[in-house]
Amino acid sequence: MGQLIEVDHVLVGEVAVFDTDRSLSGQEGETFRSTEAARQSDTFPARLAAALFEVSASLTSVYVFSNTVSVRRFGGWDEDLLSTIGDTIRDSLLFYRD
Secondary structure, X not given: OOOOOOEEEEEEOOEXXXXXXXXXXXXXXXXXXOHHHHOOOOOHHHHHHHHHHHHOOOXXXXXXXXXXXXXXXXXXXXXXXXHHHHHHHHOOOOOOOO
């Protein structure tokens, strides 16, 4: 149950901007700088940010605004990490998994 989200990304320096085919938050964006900060809220953007911080300890910021997720990581990006972050966003609305 749930739907996969279509996700594309572009890199802007140390920020990967993931564009999705649906809104993930309201018109007020939410920024999180750690797993602990994300876990202090029960909004969908907070739960998504916590899941993204669990993917890589090298993330320094997650910003969720409408249909975009901006993720900062010092030290650059590699294709494996971009793919894993994208998959995490894509699967974030799934309730049941195979």
